Amino acid sequence: MALVAPGRRIGSAYKSQALKKKLHHGRRATYAALLLTPMVDMFTILVLYLIQQFNATGQILFIDPNIALPAARKASEVNGNPPFITITNDMISVQGKPVQPTEPLRKEGEWSAPKLEEALRQLRQLSTDVEQATGGRVTTESAQGIVLVQADVTVPYVLIKKTLFVAAKAGFARADFAVVPVPPSP
Amino acid sequence: MAGLIGMGSGRGGRRAVDAEIHLVPLIDLLCSLIAFLLMTAIWTQISRLELKNGADGPDSQPAPTQEQKMLLKVQIHDKGFTVLEQSAGFETQIACLREPPCFRIEQQTDTKGLKRETVVSAYDYARLELTLKELRAKFASQKDVAIVLGDRVPYNEMIKTMDTCLAVGLDGISLSGSAL
Numbered sequence: 001m002a003l004v005a006p007g008r009r010i011g012s013a014y015k016s017q018a019l020k021k022k023l024h025h026g027r028r029a030t031y032a033a034l035l036l037t038p039m040v041d042m043f044t045i046l047v048l049y050l051i052q053q054f055n056a057t058g059q060i061l062f063i064d065p066n067i068a069l070p071a072a073r074k075a076s077e078v079n080g081n082p083p084f085i086t087i088t089n090d091m092i093s094v095q096g097k098p099v100q101p102t103e104p105l106r107k108e109g110e111w112s113a114p115k116l117e118e119a120l121r122q123l124r125q126l127s128t129d130v131e132q133a134t135g136g137r138v139t140t141e142s143a144q145g146i147v148l149v150q151a152d153v154t155v156p157y158v159l160i161k162k163t164l165f166v167a168a169k170a171g172f173a174r175a176d177f178a179v180v181p182v183p184p185s186p
Numbered sequence: 187m188a189g190l191i192g193m194g195s196g197r198g199g200r201r202a203v204d205a206e207i208h209l210v211p212l213i214d215l216l217c218s219l220i221a222f223l224l225m226t227a228i229w230t231q232i233s234r235l236e237l238k239n240g241a242d243g244p245d246s247q248p249a250p251t252q253e254q255k256m257l258l259k260v261q262i263h264d265k266g267f268t269v270l271e272q273s274a275g276f277e278t279q280i281a282c283l284r285e286p287p288c289f290r291i292e293q294q295t296d297t298k299g300l301k302r303e304t305v306v307s308a309y310d311y312a313r314l315e316l317t318l319k320e321l322r323a324k325f326a327s328q329k330d331v332a333i334v335l336g337d338r339v340p341y342n343e344m345i346k347t348m349d350t351c352l353a354v355g356l357d358g359i360s361l362s363g364s365a366l
Contacts, residue, residue: 036209043216050223063232068304070345074352075233087341089303148234153342154291154303157335160344161363164237176234179345 063178064088064096067152072179078148082141082176083123085116085167087151087159094119105162113166120147120170145171150178235348237359258321258356261334261364262347264288266309269317274324278317283308289340305342311350318354330358337363 063069064086086093092100092113100116127142141147147167151160164175261268264287267280282288290306322328331351335344348359 036213040209040213040216043213043220047216047219047223050220050227053227054223068302069232070342072233072235072345072349072352074349075235078232078234150232151341153305153340155341156337157339157341157344157363158337160341161335161337161361164361175237177237177345177348178232179235179349181231181233 064093064150067150069150069178069180070153071182073182075179075181078176078178080141082146082148083120083172084148084150084178085120085163087149087155087163089152089155089159092116092159092163094123102159105159106156111162111165113162116163117166117170120167120172124171142172145173146176147172147174148176148178235345235352236357237348237361258318258325258328258331259334260314260318260331260347260351262309262339262343263336263364264338267314267347269314269321271321271325276321280310280313280317283310289343291340305340307343307346309343309346311346314347315350315354318351318356322354322356329356330360331356332360332362334362334364 067086067088083095086096087102090102091098092102092105094116097119099119100113104110105113123142124145127140130140149160149163167175257272259270259272261270265279266282266286266288269278269280270276288308291303292306293301294304295301318331333344333347333351335347344361351357351359
């Protein structure tokens with residue numbers, strides 16, 4: 001009798017169709033059906049949520065991601081596009097552009113911030129020029145002397161007061177503070 | 187002979203009322219809407235607190251008492267609040283909710299796992315609000331208040347104090363500094 005290499009020892013089920021399918025080593029089917037009904041449901045809910053959240057006031061405000069704004073209950077809406085000053089522990093920025101390091105301003109008796117004052121004066125001058133050029137028809141918050149201050153929660157008051165002083169020197173007599181609104185407690 | 191025009195698969199000559207939804211244009215429309223609304227979505231709402239009377243500068247000096255219109259003053263320092271009402275000679279101290287100092291700046295990990303500094307406050311704002319409400323009840327026409335802050339007091343406490351004053355109807359807020 002010839003020598004035969006031993007094969008699979010799976011008994012009488014060897015020739016069954018079920019086992020053949022299982023042992024078949026062909027390519028897996030890659031076709032996946034797209035479920036349209038749940039997809040349309042998901043799109044509809046997304047659209048309804050985004051429409052509900054949509055706000056067409058035209059206000060664009062750059063919020064520095066590195067700062068944490070304080071919360072307040074009695075805050076009012078930001079109207080228009082006032083120029084904003086961002087104060088962190090390291091730097092003071094005007095309209096998102098860093099202009100003045102805070103280190104000199106932390107010193108006792110030091111109130112001078114020439115770069116900050118220059119940047120604010122330029123902003124004020126620009127808005128005043130626009131107002132004059134349009135004969136008063138285009139009036140911005142900057143021309144009205146309004147500035148929005150956004151500062152991190154840990155910034156000491158000494159930096160706030162000196163920034164407000166410099167802003168007042170540059171012609172911004174009124175300052176508003178950016179906060180995160182919270183609903184009043186019941 | 188008049189006949190009924192049948193449309194679709196209506197039986198007995200009746201007009202079919204079923205309308206097919208064209209899915210492909212609908213999905214295109216929804217995708218366009220979602221793309222537009224996502225681009226214009228505002229994820230963070232911010233508001234503002236108004237400062238009506240401004241802050242003092244280096245050369246400003248407190249006006250003599252007889253010329254000063256506002257008489258209510260809230261001082262914020264390391265150990266809590268001092269509320270002064272000069273016309274009635276009223277003065278009260280509101281201590282911290284724990285051992286002074288009333289504020290601490292600590293490193294905390296936020297929801298994204300980043301370490302950032304935050305203020306841990308122990309000022310008693312509830313008692314401050316009650317005190318201001320009592321004073322407001324006595325001086326109903328008084329809306330001006332001066333908030334005097336120490337240079338080291340964090341911005342967070344300044345805003346919360348302003349918020350407390352606004353909550354009791356004192357919206358003529360002015361800020362000044364002290365060496366506290």
